[in-house]
Amino acid sequence: MRYPTRTYPPFSTVQSVPHFGYCDEVSMDQLVHARAALKSAAEARGLKFSFLPFILKATSLALSEFPSLNAHVASDVSEVVHKGSHNIGVAMDTPRGLIVPNIKAVQERSLLDIAAELNRLQTLASAGKLEQADLADGTFTLSNIGAIGGTYASPVLSVPQVAIGALGKISRVPRFVGKTDTVVASNIMTVSWAADHRVVDGATMARFSNAWKGFLESPVSMLAHLR
Numbered sequence: 001m002r003y004p005t006r007t008y009p010p011f012s013t014v015q016s017v018p019h020f021g022y023c024d025e026v027s028m029d030q031l032v033h034a035r036a037a038l039k040s041a042a043e044a045r046g047l048k049f050s051f052l053p054f055i056l057k058a059t060s061l062a063l064s065e066f067p068s069l070n071a072h073v074a075s076d077v078s079e080v081v082h083k084g085s086h087n088i089g090v091a092m093d094t095p096r097g098l099i100v101p102n103i104k105a106v107q108e109r110s111l112l113d114i115a116a117e118l119n120r121l122q123t124l125a126s127a128g129k130l131e132q133a134d135l136a137d138g139t140f141t142l143s144n145i146g147a148i149g150g151t152y153a154s155p156v157l158s159v160p161q162v163a164i165g166a167l168g169k170i171s172r173v174p175r176f177v178g179k180t181d182t183v184v185a186s187n188i189m190t191v192s193w194a195a196d197h198r199v200v201d202g203a204t205m206a207r208f209s210n211a212w213k214g215f216l217e218s219p220v221s222m223l224a225h226l227r
């Protein structure tokens with residue numbers, strides 16, 4: 001069966017999957033600076049450079065540590081296939097509604113390359129011109145609902161994928177510095193993960209989220225994985 005406008009299967013199928021949610025907050029302070037430092041270089045290449053290229057790269061790096069989350073599961077749970085390529089879907093709000101193209105092989109792409117592909121997919125999605133190839137073979141999904149607003153969300157699994165994350169709006173809020181009583185203004189983004197509890201346990205999701213959060217809170221740590 002094909003879903004020409006959405007990659008989501010019928011909700012009855014999704015709702016039959018026992019899933020759990022896991023939420024955390026991420027300090028985006030260092031990422032705000034990293035993005036500002038690279039934005040003009042991207043714009044010189046004609047690219048819009050949002051936070052998503054970093055977030056997609058961090059997701060891929062964390063998936064490398066937790067390959068069981070980059071997987072497809074058979075509807076009867078008879079088989080779980082760990083996918084080699086990180087084809088990360090990005091939920092897009094378009095004049096025609098929600099659509100979820102995916103960026104293929106994020107693990108092999110640079111930040112600029114990810115930005116270029118994101119720009120291409122966003123342009124095609126807005127024009128209603130995405131190809132089936134852009135929609136097929138996703139292995140994991142992110143929904144940046146925070147681009148519109150909101151703090152938390154409950155993302156719906158894109159079965160047969162086993163996990164999805166929704167990103168909240170980056171907000172400037174007060175936070176303590178470490179274990180001190182000093183309070184500073186911090187750029188905080190929440191993440192709300194959902195995972196198929198038949199094949200993913202909460203501890204795995206929490207460890208994955210910790211790894212992902214570590215990359216975003218210290219973007220320089222991603223450099224260690226440059227090839």
Ligand code: COA
Pocket residue numbers: 049050051052090091092093094098118122143144145146147148167168169170171189
């Ligand atoms: N918090 C704060 N600001 C954010 C943000 C967030 N979570 N996400 C994006 N922004 C900012 C961007 O940095 C950009 O700012 P700038 O103009 O200073 O550069 C601005 O908002 C616009 O970003 P956008 O064009 O939306 O780019 P993006 O790469 O961050 O996101 C899409 C692209 C396609 C994912 C996004 O536009 C979208 O459609 N989101 C909605 C997804 C959705 O509907 N999910 C629900 C599924 S049920």
